[in-house]
Amino acid sequence: MTVERPRKNPLHRTRQPLLPPGARSRKAHLLTVAAAEGRFALPRCGDCGTYAWPMPEACPNCLSADITAADAPVGAVLLADTSAEVPADPYFRERAPWRVGLAQMDCGPIALVHLHPAPQAGDRLKLTLMLDRAGQAVLHAGPENGGDMRTDKQWQEMVADPRGRRVLITDARHVAALPLARKLADAGAAGIFMGLPEGWKPLENRADFEAVPGLTFVALDLASDRSVEDLVRDIGGKVEILINTADNPRPGGLMAPASATHARMAMEVVAFGLMRLARALGPALAGRGADGGDGAPGAVAWVNVLSVFARATPPEMAGYAAAHAAALSLSHSLRAQLAVGGVRLMTVLTGPTEDDWFQLAPQPKVTGKALADAVVGGLMRGLEEVVVGDVARDLMARLAENPKAVEHDLSQGKL
Amino acid sequence: MTGILEAMSGALAAGAVKVVDLTHTLTEDFPTIVLPPEFGPSAPVRIERISRYDAAGPAWYWNNLSFGEHTGTHFDAPAHWFTGRDIARGTVDTMPPEHMIAPACVIDCVAESASDDDFLLTRAALENWEATHGTIPAGSWVLMRTDWSQRKGAAFANLREGGAHTPGPDAGAIQWLVNERGILGFGTETIGTDAGQGGHLDPPYPAHHFLHGAGRYGLQCLTNLHLLPPKGALIMAAPLKVHEGSGSPLRVLALVAGDTA
Numbered sequence: 309m310t311v312e313r314p315r316k317n318p319l320h321r322t323r324q325p326l327l328p329p330g331a332r333s334r335k336a337h338l339l340t341v342a343a344a345e346g347r348f349a350l351p352r353c354g355d356c357g358t359y360a361w362p363m364p365e366a367c368p369n370c371l372s373a374d375i376t377a378a379d380a381p382v383g384a385v386l387l388a389d390t391s392a393e394v395p396a397d398p399y400f401r402e403r404a405p406w407r408v409g410l411a412q413m414d415c416g417p418i419a420l421v422h423l424h425p426a427p428q429a430g431d432r433l434k435l436t437l438m439l440d441r442a443g444q445a446v447l448h449a450g451p452e453n454g455g456d457m458r459t460d461k462q463w464q465e466m467v468a469d470p471r472g473r474r475v476l477i478t479d480a481r482h483v484a485a486l487p488l489a490r491k492l493a494d495a496g497a498a499g500i501f502m503g504l505p506e507g508w509k510p511l512e513n514r515a516d517f518e519a520v521p522g523l524t525f526v527a528l529d530l531a532s533d534r535s536v537e538d539l540v541r542d543i544g545g546k547v548e549i550l551i552n553t554a555d556n557p558r559p560g561g562l563m564a565p566a567s568a569t570h571a572r573m574a575m576e577v578v579a580f581g582l583m584r585l586a587r588a589l590g591p592a593l594a595g596r597g598a599d600g601g602d603g604a605p606g607a608v609a610w611v612n613v614l615s616v617f618a619r620a621t622p623p624e625m626a627g628y629a630a631a632h633a634a635a636l637s638l639s640h641s642l643r644a645q646l647a648v649g650g651v652r653l654m655t656v657l658t659g660p661t662e663d664d665w666f667q668l669a670p671q672p673k674v675t676g677k678a679l680a681d682a683v684v685g686g687l688m689r690g691l692e693e694v695v696v697g698d699v700a701r702d703l704m705a706r707l708a709e710n711p712k713a714v715e716h717d718l719s720q721g722k723l
Numbered sequence: 724m725t726g727i728l729e730a731m732s733g734a735l736a737a738g739a740v741k742v743v744d745l746t747h748t749l750t751e752d753f754p755t756i757v758l759p760p761e762f763g764p765s766a767p768v769r770i771e772r773i774s775r776y777d778a779a780g781p782a783w784y785w786n787n788l789s790f791g792e793h794t795g796t797h798f799d800a801p802a803h804w805f806t807g808r809d810i811a812r813g814t815v816d817t818m819p820p821e822h823m824i825a826p827a828c829v830i831d832c833v834a835e836s837a838s839d840d841d842f843l844l845t846r847a848a849l850e851n852w853e854a855t856h857g858t859i860p861a862g863s864w865v866l867m868r869t870d871w872s873q874r875k876g877a878a879f880a881n882l883r884e885g886g887a888h889t890p891g892p893d894a895g896a897i898q899w900l901v902n903e904r905g906i907l908g909f910g911t912e913t914i915g916t917d918a919g920q921g922g923h924l925d926p927p928y929p930a931h932h933f934l935h936g937a938g939r940y941g942l943q944c945l946t947n948l949h950l951l952p953p954k955g956a957l958i959m960a961a962p963l964k965v966h967e968g969s970g971s972p973l974r975v976l977a978l979v980a981g982d983t984a
Binding site: 533 | 772
């Protein structure tokens with residue numbers, strides 16, 4: 309059910325964004341990758357297999373420089389805990405008291421961790437590698453059985469829980485739009501703005517949308533400056549999570565008669581549309597990254613739902629893949645700009661979806677519901693990189709292993 | 724002959740001749756024709772600001788403008804349809820400029836269109852009109868008044884399963900107007916010169932088929948036709964001089980006697 313959101317007191321200044329300390333070594337970003345993808349990995353020596361924490365430049369056991377981030381067991385025991393009541397760092401000072409603990413990991417190292425309110429010394433813990441508000445990998449420890457994360461304000465600082473937040477979904481005509489709206493309403497979103505391009509065209513399942521609690525249609529055409537700007541003028545200060553679903557899939561290789569026309573339309577929506585949104589809504593979102601006054605959670609996430617073809621191009625979808633590749637590139641710039649406000653950019657790469665435009669794509673295709681589950685799941689875990697569907701996951705794994713083989717496979721029509 | 728033009732200037736200044744604007748404002752959200760999406764789509768109207776007295780241009784305001792040739796209130800040249808592909812001077816840049824000013828007959832189909840979205844104008848209806856207003860002169864525009872321009876957004880496009888449902892002429896009416904009356908062109912208030920379901924007529928899209936095949940023109944998305952008399956208005960319809968253009972958005976003006984506007 310949707311959650312009632314307290315109204316902002318106009319006499320109070322909007323709290324300005326502060327970030328936790330963000331300096332890390334280049335090597336430490338091996339952990340950032342894992343945290344962004346939601347994997348639990350720790351530094352491990354390639355020679356002797358010893359795990360370490362924090363990221364060392366050389367193995368603390370054998371001094372080897374061959375340190376990588378390797379999947380690790382998530383179990384640990386809480387050795388001791390305390391609360392930082394008056395931290396020196398401005399970010400933590402604002403959020404004090406801040407509970408921390410010393411955790412003895414099952415795989416060896418002892419680490420200082422952000423600590424859930426429940427565990428006591430001697431309790432078993434479940435560790436999570438997370439991205440903090442500065443986008444850096446940190447360790448969080450919660451109860452071994454999972455526990456109630458809603459009561460953990462430290463966890464909530466690092467994830468993008470839709471509860472109590474207002475969400476703008478940019479395109480109702482995307483196959484995932486309706487399942488997303490339902491899932492967000494179930495997750496307690498305070499409101500859902502559902503963008504509808506070209507409102508003069510019928511929306512076949514309009515009644516299903518209207519049955520979602522807290523859903524309001526808004527006119528939004530990402531291919532139009534005016535439409536984007538007008539919407540942001542209206543509700544720019546009322547969006548805490550943006551989910552960009554706008555798309556324009558049209559099959560056709562480079563030599564198809566209308567290839568340039570279709571590619572241009574895809575670019576207008578997927579790439580330039582993202583730029584228009586970023587220009588209009590980006591500053592409003594980043595500026596409200598710390599707006600949490602009056603019990604109303606602030607802006608927290610921007611989600612770009614993109615095709616995995618942004619990373620690997622099937623020749624028969626040349627223009628479409630190029631538009632998504634452009635949007636993926638723009639996403640990286642946008643991530644950097646949103647980061648100053650502590651707002652997370654999550655990229656969701658999906659395989660072909662279960663809709664008319666991917667009719668000829670082989671199964672398994674991604675249903676709207678599976679995509680919605682992945683998006684909301686990613687928000688709840690505070691991820692930056694989500695890959696949805698077996699086809700997309702397989703493509704990404706093969707790309708990491710041998711990109712030339714992927715290129716050849718796709719050129720022969722093999723996904 | 725200059726006396727005629729002086730008289731016209733005087734009549735305009737005195738209000739004895741009035742100017743009626745038959746054009747919708749070119750906006751980004753004005754409906755365009757909907758084709759099956761695997762066909763090449765028309766680009767919509769886009770107005771993107773370059774600067775407006777701001778850092779991008781402190782003293783000046785200007786926009787980048789883009790649109791398909793067949794968006795907003797627009798003109799169809801013979802080359803728009805395959806039947807008109809061999810017509811000499813059949814594109815907007817080569818068409819005779821004297822065709823850009825011509826008289827108009829306005830056929831009132833308001834009641835019929837109000838009760839039937841798919842109303843088809845027939846030869847019989849045109850002959851009835853002639854019985855009251857006299858013969859349609861050769862070289863004139865025939866404008867089908869439906870008051871469709873009063874509708875907005877979804878009601879204007881009127882898309883349902885099976886496509887658009889908007890009024891237009893049937894094949895017999897258009898053939899008769901072209902062959903028996905020698906009209907210059909046919910104009911409507913809807914998105915096409917053909918009915919929304921015109922693709923299911925024989926031949927498909929008869930207005931496009933016969934008009935352009937005979938070197939005649941089309942005007943669509945007109946407005947303010949209710950301000951024109953059934954006969955006697957003078958239409959000024961000059962499309963943009965687009966190189967080999969099949970049509971263009973344009974400003975359509977009508978001159979009417981002061982006592983009729």
